[in-house]
Amino acid sequence: MAEQDDKTSHLSDAGENTRATHLGRHPQDWHGIVNPPVWHASTVLFPTFEALVNRPALQLGTTTYGRLGTPTSHALEEAWTELEGAAGTVTCSSGLAAISLAFLSVVKAGDHLLVADTVYGPTRHFCDDVLTRMGCQIEYFAPTESIDQLSARMQDHTRLIFCEAPGSQTFEMMDIPAIAALAQDRGLLTLLDNTWAGPTGFKGIAHGVDMVITAGTKHLVGHSDAMLGLVASGPRCWADLRRTQITMGQCAGPDDLYLAARGLRTMPLRLRQQTETGLTLARWLQDHDQVHRVLHPALPGDPGHNLWKRDFTGACGLFGLVLKHRDLSALAAMVDDLRLFGMGYSWGGFESLLLPVHPPPGRTADPWPEDAGHLIRIHAGLEDPDDLISDLSDALDRYAGKP
Numbered sequence: 001m002a003e004q005d006d007k008t009s010h011l012s013d014a015g016e017n018t019r020a021t022h023l024g025r026h027p028q029d030w031h032g033i034v035n036p037p038v039w040h041a042s043t044v045l046f047p048t049f050e051a052l053v054n055r056p057a058l059q060l061g062t063t064t065y066g067r068l069g070t071p072t073s074h075a076l077e078e079a080w081t082e083l084e085g086a087a088g089t090v091t092c093s094s095g096l097a098a099i100s101l102a103f104l105s106v107v108k109a110g111d112h113l114l115v116a117d118t119v120y121g122p123t124r125h126f127c128d129d130v131l132t133r134m135g136c137q138i139e140y141f142a143p144t145e146s147i148d149q150l151s152a153r154m155q156d157h158t159r160l161i162f163c164e165a166p167g168s169q170t171f172e173m174m175d176i177p178a179i180a181a182l183a184q185d186r187g188l189l190t191l192l193d194n195t196w197a198g199p200t201g202f203k204g205i206a207h208g209v210d211m212v213i214t215a216g217t218k219h220l221v222g223h224s225d226a227m228l229g230l231v232a233s234g235p236r237c238w239a240d241l242r243r244t245q246i247t248m249g250q251c252a253g254p255d256d257l258y259l260a261a262r263g264l265r266t267m268p269l270r271l272r273q274q275t276e277t278g279l280t281l282a283r284w285l286q287d288h289d290q291v292h293r294v295l296h297p298a299l300p301g302d303p304g305h306n307l308w309k310r311d312f313t314g315a316c317g318l319f320g321l322v323l324k325h326r327d328l329s330a331l332a333a334m335v336d337d338l339r340l341f342g343m344g345y346s347w348g349g350f351e352s353l354l355l356p357v358h359p360p361p362g363r364t365a366d367p368w369p370e371d372a373g374h375l376i377r378i379h380a381g382l383e384d385p386d387d388l389i390s391d392l393s394d395a396l397d398r399y400a401g402k403p
């Protein structure tokens, strides 16, 4: 809800931890119970003919049909809107659903779209498949290219710039405020996948972004047990976003919404700890003789560090690692006998993960060097750093072929 009710107005000036703890909770409306109820609903009954014909259509915060929102979705959307400083938030069934919804709320056939070359792989696939089929023209640009170079790519029919910072898998930073200012100057929109930092680490709307997308599946849920996506919108796109969400039938399940709202209460705390543990691992890895390079914008010396330091107030436990050259059997030996690190997709949960990844071979504007060593993505969980380092140390010994 764009408007805060009187009961929560004291939170506008409070710190981020206080806000994450209290926003979107109305125990007085829920029999004093601390957390919002999980409302399982399709049908919502109207007591009279008059109530039926006068039902509110698109307003957030009203309950007229399950798909259009329940007190469970309203509670999370209200909190997220406040945290993002947005005009409004919609929740979706997954992070990727949130990305596709944000695009589809504002593009039409014939539009030219500028998309960072380092976006999350499935985002790129959505652009190349669905948006191209719809008649949009997608142009990829290198995340680190200058504002002049980006400006030179703009055409009369350019509609938006889609960013992700740092980039998926390879962690390049982008100058989001400069890109958003250029877009505004040219009458274009800026969309940002902010899953890595989240609203406590980077305030997209305050930096000029029109729609900030978060895969809530990651840190917000935080326990690897639910799927959720959120789009927070500034005033320019809010009406289009909400209308398109309803038109396309996008909504999230009540249990997943509940788990996300519950995760929000500890998200800043988990993020701080996981950032710290991640940096401890990154520093240790930086000095290891099997490691070619660590990719982590919050690490001093990283090519994106200055931008990160200037614009971000936080990070997370996810970073990359380029190993020294060895064959695939060395990589298999390294990852097959991990004790604590799990190997699997997604991230943002309480447990550590380690995953060999490949930047899309189709990266066109900013190709990843073919001859780079194996690329690894590490997600630092809440385990003790010393235990994680011991697991990594043994893994890198196996990689090096040490008995």
Ligand SMILES: *Cc1c(COP(=O)(O)O)cnc(C)c1O
Residues within 6 Å of the ligand: 094, 095, 096, 097, 120, 164, 168, 193, 195, 196, 215, 216, 217, 218, 227, 228, 229, 346
């Ligand atoms: C995981 C992820 C998504 C997609 O989220 P899902 O909930 O898995 O659909 C989008 N963007 C980034 C950066 C991600 O890491």
